Amino acid sequence: MVDVRKLIALAIVLLLIPAAAATAGDAKRGLMLAKQWCTECHDISGHTTSDQAPGWRSIANDPERDLDKLHAFLQKPRQPMPPLQLSKIEIEDLVAYIKTLKAK
Ligand code: HEC
DSSP: OOOHHHHHHHHHHHHHHHHHHHHHOOHHHHHHHHHHHTTTTOOSSSSOOOSSSOOHHHHHTOTTOOGGGHHHHHHSOOTTSOOOOOOHHHHHHHHHHHHHTSOO
């Protein structure tokens, strides 16, 4: 006999996995989004800061900066950032990518 409760538990677990993955942010997707939208101004992986915009490695490694505050910034970027229309998930992914640049 199949244990129905086990099946239900399994179904719940399977439903929760994608939700958890989405809130944690996917750095690989973040990198892809960054290459599409952000490299025009930002050095997204190197060490340099161009005249135009801060490099992300220096943002990630700035001890004064709380990287979790980047979510709020990216929801409503201020000038001179362009008025990006990023979805919540895109923001999670981009912040996840920026966090990977932090020196351990
Ligand atoms: C048109 C040029 C331009 C593009 C495109 C751009 N940015 Fe920026 N960004 C800037 C500039 C300039 C600053 C510095 C703003 C400041 O210091 O006030 C900045 C600052 C930032 C910061 C630091 C915010 C802070 O708290 O100081 C982050 C994070 C950031 N950008 C992320 C992104 C992401 C993610 C994308 C792509 C989705 C992107 N930017 C696309 C120009 C750009």
